[in-house]
Structure formats: C-alpha cells, structure tokens
Amino acid sequence: MGEIPTNTEQNILNAAKKVFIEKGRQGTRMQEIANEAGINKALLHYYFRSKEKLFEAVFLEAFHKFLPQIEQLVESDRPFFEVLKFFIDNYINLIFENPHIPGFILHELSQNPDSIARFMSQRVSNLPKLYDKIEKEMTDGIIKPMDPRQILINLIGLCVFPFVAKPIVKSVFFQNDEEVYQSFLLDRKYQVYDFIVNSIKT
Amino acid sequence: MGEIPTNTEQNILNAAKKVFIEKGRQGTRMQEIANEAGINKALLHYYFRSKEKLFEAVFLEAFHKFLPQIEQLVESDRPFFEVLKFFIDNYINLIFENPHIPGFILHELSQNPDSIARFMSQRVSNLPKLYDKIEKEMTDGIIKPMDPRQILINLIGLCVFPFVAKPIVKSVFFQNDEEVYQSFLLDRKYQVYDFIVNSIKT
C-alpha cells in the first residue's frame, strides 16, 4: 500500500518492515503483513520461507541502517566538536525519518541478546580510533578527562531517548500535544549538542 | 518459584510480573506464568479473568513503581543540585534492582500510547513547581538559562538508556563482558550527576 513496488519481493519487504517495526516480532501477524502488501499469506511463505526469516531480513536492514552511523565519528580529521555536531544532526534526522526503529531494535535485542553477535561484524572495529581521537583532545586540554565511552553512551542516549519514550515524554511534559512535542524534537539536535559540549569542554 | 507466597493471588502476580516484564505482553504465554507460579493455567483465569486483566495489574504496578519518583525532585527545599544527586542515586538503584522494567514500560506504551492516560492520574501535577524551582536557580545565576524540560528529559534518558540498551552497550563498548558492563553501571550514577551538573551550571 502506498508506493508502487518494483517487484513483489520488495513489496513484501516494505510491508514487513512497516508492521514488524511498529508491532515487534511477537506482535506481528503474517496476515497483517499480507494485507499491508496487498497480497495473501501464501506469497509471504513463497518468497521468505517463514516468519522468522522475514523478520531477520527486516531486523538486519534496520540494524545496519542505525549502527554504522558511528563510523561518521571516526572518518574525519576535523576536531571532535565539529564531528559531533555533524553526527548529531545526521543521527537525529535519521531517527526523525524512522522514529520507531530505535525502540524496535532495543526491544528485539533485549528479547534475544545473544543474536547481536550475528549482526555486529566488523562495524565497530574502528571504535578504538575514536577513543584515541577523543583522548588526544583530552591531553590537549580541550575536553575534560573522562572515559570516552561515557561520552558516547550519553550521546546515543540523549539522541534516542525522546523518541523511544515518546508516549511518556509527550504526556508528562507536553500534555499530549503532538505539535508541541514535534517542535520540541526539532529543537532537540541543538539542545543535545550544547548539553554535551557544555558538559565535556574544559 | 523462589519465595514462599503468602497466598495464591500474590504468587500468581509475582510470576506474572517476572514473565511479562521480561517477555512483554505479546511474548508472554499464560502457560509460562503458570509454570513459574507452580500451578496450572486454569487458576490464572480463576483469579484474573483474562490475560489482559493480568497484564494490566502487572503494568500498573511497574508503572507506578517508576513514575512517582519524579516527586522526589519537588518534595524538598534544598538546592536543585542536591536534590538531583539524591534522585539519581535513588533512581539508578531502583533500575539496578529492576533492570527490565524501564524497557518493558517503554515498549508497552509505544504499543498502546493512548493507554497512558489511564495510568498517569495526578502524579505529575506538581511538575510546574519543579519548573519554578529550576527557573528560580536560573534567575539566581546558578543554572544556565534553558528549558527545564530539556534538563529533566536528559536526566531520565541518561539514567535509563544504559539499561534499556544493555545488549548493544555491552557488546559495542564492553566486548560482551558482563562484569565490565556491571562495573560501568556501578560508576554510572556519579558520571550522570557530573555530566548534568557540568552541563547546566553557569
């Protein structure tokens, strides 16, 4: 439903993405994916052997869409604060366009923590380079001395949380006003950047 | 299983809490709750009419356990930074003892965002008082001028995220070493406090 599919397989995958990411693995019914794709259940099994296989395809794509962004933080020789600004801007834009994916990934991984090994591969192998970069700026007196991992975990958490906790945030802080909540999100990237910089700069 | 139940109803509720909070509403089987409680399925329906009712009982308790902590931030005349330290300490301790509840709440609410109205009640009615308290310290030049809601959302996000994202955090930053991850968590409350204070103090 919606866009014209190039082929049936892609059509199914698109439908599956939508349903799985919103409802989760256990909350998803094959029938609903079929409806969403405008076909019948049998075709799902024709293209993807089982619900399990279909789910894996969806999860893999979602996971890879969100994780490798970390590489952006390394692939540059510019100062950390500049790279940081660039990353936050891109990452929050990405979440904006796919607001349900972070919660989807977190929930499915918590249901099946060991599966993460299959998805990670070499993606984060250059994380040590990022640590070096940050520690370099610490010895240069630009950033306060602290565990670089704390910075990175705070960074991801601050970006992701307002989206993952949408119902609570929207209800508690914005009286369930969708518009006010959205305008809060639009301002968020600048707030996160300022918050982090103020916290870690010397 | 585990502790001796005072009565069957409480026994069922304990078992249901364990299973629902770990597996989620859709991932939970009534049979598994029955096994966990050491009884049979029929008794579940005798005490709680349906899976739905049992879930609601579990969710309500979990939700109220975690939300009203916000009140701590208001119920004191001490400076905000002191109250903040106290809150972070308590809240992270609470999560430590119930590490799966935050993810459980976030996921279930995102599946059923409208249901939040039933659970909130007057709990956050004194939030404006907290805003006033923070804004007072801004005009006093103790805290940087900014939207108090940004501070509070960051606060919750920083506390909750390392637990909700355990598999990713543990894998990406700690090579899946549970012990290292745990020691990171133990240090977390001080890190979060420092991070926030450094960021918002003038």
Place this chain on the structure above:
DNA sequence: GTCTATATTGTGATAGAC
C-alpha cells in the same frame, strides 16, 4: 480453590489449482 479435560479461536505454514 485447585485440578484435568476440552472447547474455541488464532496463526504459521503447506497443498494444489490456475
């Protein structure tokens, strides 16, 4: 109150016509 047995519906998966 607690159990066993069973009803009833939901759901993933397959068979087979076209």
Place this chain on the structure above:
DNA sequence: GTCTATCACAATATAGAC
C-alpha cells in the same frame, strides 16, 4: 508467481469433577 482452501498446532479461555 499467485491464488484459495486447508492443515496442524499453539494459546486463551471455560466446564465440570473433586
């Protein structure tokens, strides 16, 4: 490749004995 019809089993819920 795509459909309809159906199987097989899983899961919630209830009936009824004790």
